[in-house]
Amino acid sequence: MFTMPKRLRGFSQPIQTDDPAAGGALTMNGDEGLVHDVATSVLNMRGILRLEPRLNDVIGRIDPARLFASSQPKAPEGLSVQTFGSITDVTVDVAISSARQALAAAEQIQDVLRSAIIEHGREPGRIVVNVLAIEHH
């Protein structure tokens, strides 16, 4: 009998996933539309220059073995949309123009995202806005 050392235990447990790439069932829940609307809403706002990628975004996209228990719609870099039941959390990382005050822009982004989530029939959870860059022109 092979006794597994404690530090290695837990890695052999199967991970439940809806990711079709892992052979799980595909769940159509409209999250792709929500992600698209969220991204579009943010980028269409005055003074928002772009979404800013984070290292986690880039690394997460190159690791095919990274599976999630909840369905995770593909989001552009700088945007994270996570759905837990009917609640949707969003984290957005942006670069803005100095023509906009950072706090006012971030609060407006929060309001816009809240509305977008409600329009998709979901309940807004935690909406985090990080202003990572301010550019003067």
Next chain:
Amino acid sequence: MAVTTDDQLGCGRDVDEVWEHADDPPTEHESYCPHCRAARRSLTDLNQLTQQLKNHDIAAPTLHMSQQLLDKVDSVARAEVRRGSNIPMVRTENQAQTTLTVSRQAIAAVVWHASDQLLPAIEARRCFVRSIDAEGDPGTPVEINLDIDVSVSHGLSIPKEVADLRARLMAAVQEKIGIRIFRVDVFVGDVHDA
């Protein structure tokens, strides 16, 4: 009868203890104990299989990242280091409730731009953003402390120039970011010819 469990071998030793020095020669006990010998054999087999898989992955071309992707990872990693940590913009009851933040680099960009308006009288050389306690009356703007190292043009009044700089920085951060500077510590480290 000695029975091996999830935590212990049949001889009473912890399997993690055997794992810790599986690469070393066996101890006197391990040399004769059938449970420890079996555990060492299994761990050795596991180690060899792991190494084979690792070597396979290293050689497999489909698992190599393209240079373009490597460059992107490098670029994003450097950007994250430059940005520094994020500072809350609005006070919350506790840090876990923070949802609006600004990076230290973004604040520094505003500081640099404001101080550049005073060239050539003052040259900003280095700035460091410090955050004061961001917990308190929820919804009120956070206050920060700022350290800035400058060089002042020869012949000018340092107190006057520094006071001007302070006022500009406080106004710029309030206007462009929406947080308050509570205190600006200015270190005049050099004098230059304008």
